[in-house]
Amino acid sequence: MTDSADWEKTGPTWKRHAEQVAGQSWPAGCLYVVATPIGNLGDLSLRAWEALRRCDAIAAEDTRTTRALLDAWGIDTPLLAAHRHNEREAAGAVIRRLSLGERIALVSDAGAPAVSDPGARVVREVQAAGYRVVPLPGPSAVVAALMASGATRDDAPGFAFAGFMPSKAQARRKWLDQWLAWPVPVVMFETPHRLRAALMDLSMAAGPDRRVTVARELSKRFEEIRTLAAGDALAWLDEDAHREQGEFVLVVHADESAREPDEDLSPEQRRVMEALLEELSVRDAARIGARATGLARDRLYAWALAQA
Secondary structure, eight states, X not given: OOOHHHHHHHHHHHHHHXXXXXXXXXXXXXXXXXXXXXSOGGGOOHHHHHHHHHSSEEEESOHHHHHHHHHHTTOOOOEEEOOTTSHHHHHHHHXXXXXXXXXXXXXXXXXXXXXXXXXXXXXXXXXXXXOEEEEEOOOOHHHHHHHHHTOOBTTBOXXXXXXXXXXXXXXXXXXXXXXXXXXXXEEEEEOGGGHHHHHHHHHHHHOTXXXXXXXXXXXXXXXXXXXXXXXXXXXHHHTOGGGGSSOEEEEEOOOXXXXXXXXXXXXXXXXXXXXXXXXXXXXXXXXXXXXXXXOOHHHHHXXXXXXX
């Protein structure tokens, strides 16, 4: 547990970093798109804190939610409403203020604005009006869930973000069939009251053996992350009545059964790769080998790693 002596040691370091961030370039007449915590208030970055306190106004999806965040961090910047029902008007208001040389921040209730949250229209119209947009990266439920899932690899980092599932059963099943055909992990959101039906449909669409990571209440007190077979998800849910509460991110892992076996190279393809590996790194051999053989670079990369 951190005590006062620890703070005495680290306090000067934090002050120095804060001064360095404050001394960075903060151009006027600029829109700052700021990622905010998805649950844990401690995840607000030092740069985001500086931007929110320095800007002349903050355009927020829900001013009440953002005010609670600002109060927690001692920020008193005025707020403007910028939600999905007034985004056109909000964009106009932001542009008018930028024309006066003001700095405006854009935030959503949690995570990254304009990514499955309001804000994209504001960003587009600000850019079209000729003003600069500066993104301040930070917390993301999508990235957090992927980090905890192990569903991607450094040699195959691709994934698809599908957003919220449709609420109607028939539309949801069709939607799942389309997204789960992708040869990469698929990240999706779901609400508590639709979670059970969504997991049932997901198991049918993906097959009961497909791996799924269920991430609940990410970064919050009751965070829970579990990777299991899709066919076991409902049983896991039934183990604890509280598991149907909170906010959910689902990561459907890529269908491993659909992948071609890495070792299944023809004798000629093997000879090409072995010759390349005598002179080149694994990465370069896979890149050039893909051109020579017509095979996928990721497949050759994995094969080459297995030979080491």
